[in-house]
Amino acid sequence: MTRQIELGLLFSRSGSYALISEACRTGAMAAIARVNGDPRLDVRFVPVERDPGGNVDAYAPLCEEILRGTDARHVVGCITSWSRKEVIPTVEKFGGTLWYAVPYEGFEASDHVVYTHACPNQHLLPLLDWVMPAHGRRAYLTGSNYIWGWEMNRLARERITAAGGEVTGERYLPIGSREVGRMIEELRFARPDFILNSLIGPSSYEFMAAYRALGQEDAQFRPDRCPVLSCNVTECELPALGPAAEGLVAAGPYFRGVPGWPGPGTFGSSHEAAAFSAVMELARLLAARAGAETLPLSQLLAGDRGTGIIDPETHHTVLPVIIARVEGGAFRTIRRRDAVAGDPYLTRSRLVAAPALRVVS
C-alpha cells in the first residue's frame, strides 16, 4: 500500500543566497517527482514548504512549525551553516532529521543531520593541493563574516603554512555587503598567487566583478596568473556572476554534465544534485518499511539493510572530488578523484599528508 509521507522543505526563496536555495529546492522537487512517479516505491512524498526569506532567526521557528504542526519528521533545507546551527536544536528536540545539501566547513556530525554535500576534505583541501603546485603558495583569503568563511580560512591558513606558504591577507564582509574596494586595494599591494573566496551572494558577485576589472588593468591579476578559488560557487550562481566568473576555479562533487554521482541524469549544479540525492536516499530508506517515517535518523539507519550512502558514524557521504575552471560560461574539469569519504573532523584522512610540493616558477 502506498504511504503518503510529508516532507519538510526549508529554503529561503528570497534574500542574499536565494539562487542556491532555488537550486537545492529544484533538486529536492525533482527527486520528489521521481519518487512519486515510481511504481516500485510504496512512498509518496507530500512537500511541506516554509520560507525563512533569508532571515536567520526565522529558521528554527519555521522548522518547529513543520515538525510540530505536520507529520513530517524529515526536513530538507538550510543553506548557510549559521541557519543549520540554528535548526539543529529544533530537530534534536522533536526527533526530526535535517538533510543538508550544501558544502560546509566540517567539524560537525550531528545525530540528527545528514550531510549530502562536501566537507573540507572533499573540497578545500584537494583544491589547495591542486593550486599550490600549480600557482604558488602565497594566498589571499576572503569570506563572508560567519562560520563558513572563518573556518574555511582558518583551515586554509593551516594547510598553506604547513606547506611552507604564506597568507598575504585575510578580510571579511558582512553577509550582503558590497564593500569590496578595500580588498581590491589590499590585493593590488599583496600580489598573492591565488585568492580563496568564501564570500557568499552579492558580496561574492561584487568582488568577482571588481577583481575582473583589476585583472584588465594589471595582468598579474588575470585568472591564469592569480586565480580565484571557491568551494561554494556552482552553476546556479554563474548567471549572477556573468563574465566575472571566467577563470574561477571551484571544487565540488559535481559539475554540469560530469557523469557518475549522484546517478543517471543531468543536474543544474552540485547543489541540485546533492538535494536530489538526499531525497532519493530518504525514499530508499523509507521504502517497504511501513512506519519508518516516524523513526529518528539513528534508528532509521540502524534498521537499514541495504547499502546506503550515509556513513553511520559521521552521517556524511562518499563523493567524487572534482576541480573545475569556468571557461566560456561553463565548468570544465581540471582534476577528478572518485569516491572520497567525508571526513568532517579530518581525523580519518589527516594522516595522509599533502602531496609533496614542487615550486613552479
Add this chain to the structure above:
Amino acid sequence: MKRRPIRIPNLGAAQAIILHRPHPTVQALMRQLTAIGLRVTQTWSEPGPEVLASDYVFFDADMGHDGMFPWEPGQPPIPMIALIGSEAPGRIEWSLKAGAHAQLLKPVGDNGAYSALLIARDAFDAQKALSAEIADLRRRLDDRQTVVRAVTLLAARGRSDTEAYAQLRQMAMAWRISFEDAAARIVAAQGGADERSQRS
C-alpha cells in the same frame, strides 16, 4: 600577554576512556567521540591500567571518588573532562581537585564533546608548560646565592661587580650552559661549596 595559538590535536585514532556506569549519557558521548574519530572504551568499577593508555579521560563527577584514578590525586598525566550532572559546589570542587581540565554537562546530547576535547587538551598543555616554567624559575631563584658567590669570586680578581657579572655571562655562553650552571662551576672550581650540592 599574547595567547599562544591553539594546537588542534590529531584526534584520529586517539583513545578516550569514559569512567561512568552504563547510561544513555555514555552512549551519546560514545556516538559523538566515534563520529569525531576516536576509539572509545567505557568502564566504571576498578579502572585499570587501560586508563593510563588513554589520551583523554571522561569521568563521572556525580559518583566519582578519590582513589578512582591510578595516579596521585590531582596529578592526572592526561587531559580530564568532568561529566557533571548535579552542579553542586561540593561536586564541582571535587572535580577540580581531581584535576578536571574541561567539563560536559549531563545529559550529554548531540554535541559538546569536540570543544571539551580541545579545551581540555589546551588547558592540560598550558598547565604542563606553566609547571615546567615555574620549576625552572624556582631553580634559578634557588641558585641566586651561587651566582652571588661566583660574581664575588670573579670580582676578587680586581674587577668590578658589573665586569664580573658580564664575564660570568660570557663564560656561560662559551660553555653553552645556563648562567646558574656556570656560576656553580666557578664556585666548585674555587673549592667553594655549591649551594645545590648541599641541597641534593
